[in-house]
Amino acid sequence: THLTAGTYTAWIMDANGCKDNRQFVIMNTVVGEVGVFAGDVLSCISIPFEIPVIAYDFTNIAAFTIQLAFDSSVIQFNGLSQVNEQLQEGVLNSTLVSPGILQISYEDPDSMTLFSEDMLFTVDFYGMVSGNTALDWNWLQCVIYSASGYEIPAIYTKGTVEIRPAPPIYVGRDGSYCEGSNLTLNAGSLTGQNLLYNWTGPNGTSHHGSPW
Numbered sequence: 001t002h003l004t005a006g007t008y009t010a011w012i013m014d015a016n017g018c019k020d021n022r023q024f025v026i027m028n029t030v031v032g033e034v035g036v037f038a039g040d041v042l043s044c045i046s047i048p049f050e051i052p053v054i055a056y057d058f059t060n061i062a063a064f065t066i067q068l069a070f071d072s073s074v075i076q077f078n079g080l081s082q083v084n085e086q087l088q089e090g091v092l093n094s095t096l097v098s099p100g101i102l103q104i105s106y107e108d109p110d111s112m113t114l115f116s117e118d119m120l121f122t123v124d125f126y127g128m129v130s131g132n133t134a135l136d137w138n139w140l141q142c143v144i145y146s147a148s149g150y151e152i153p154a155i156y157t158k159g160t161v162e163i164r165p166a167p168p169i170y171v172g173r174d175g176s177y178c179e180g181s182n183l184t185l186n187a188g189s190l191t192g193q194n195l196l197y198n199w200t201g202p203n204g205t206s207h208h209g210s211p212w
Contacts, residue, residue, distance in 0.1 A: 041161045043127045048078055050122040051135065051159065058114040061152070064144040065105040068123065071133035072100035074163055078124040080104070086112045087120065101138070111147035130165040134158060167193050186211040 003026055011021045043049040070077075080094050090108035097103045102123070137156035144152045172186040187210055189195050199207040 037157070037159060039159055041159065042164060043125075043161065044164050045127045045130060045166050048124060048126050049161075050081065050124050051161075052082075052122050053120045054117060055114050055120045056117055058112065058118075058120075060111045060113055060147040061108070062111045062145050062147045062149075063105075063107045065103065065142065066156075067097070067138035067141040068102045068104070069134075069136045069138055070100050070102070070125075070161070071131070074128055074131040074133040075125040075161060076128050077102055078126045080121045081124050082119065083121045084114075084119060086114060092121070103141070125161070127163040130163050132160060132162050134160050167191065167195060169195070184211050 005026050007023060007025050009021050009023050011019060013019045037052055037054055041049060041051065077094075077096060080092070083092060087106060087108075089110070089112065090106055092104070092106045094102060094104045104121075104123075136158045139154075139156050142154065142156060144154050146152055168190040169187055170190055172188075173183060174185065177183050185199070187195075187197065195210075197208060197210040199210075201207075
């Protein structure tokens, strides 16, 4: 480990004291770091959200396969977005290999290089029920290949997601009214939460705040 590029000799001796040696060449050393920065991601039921996948020191990368595990009863995979333009030269695929196991693979006819911290893409999810889930990399199933065909070591950083329930609300003065009559609609939180309001009505009318 930690050998720089160059030519080396490996010596081997068996139990009888017989020795032999072989030369081997390290072309170069590249340490890739792939992280998912979920942190304490908060979202609500039925609200889509994005998890960015950030890459470090991606130099002459020809292909990779990574797997992300999550609780499929809490969140649902909804595709990839904001794909780095460097990846558009190759083929990027995402597949749910089983419930809660997302596999993302990439192959480049040449290679790609990111010289600094950069986003590969965002993984889009959708909150199903309230709860918590870890975002774990199945690192035994993750592999990154250089343009020379050798595997590059990587560090995978996991995250967490919390899905919160929709706030319980009430709506007042709903019912039937005559055309042209004035009325005021009210809504509020049953638990005393501070809410943001966005009312929408016929003919594209809208109103922010409460009441309307």
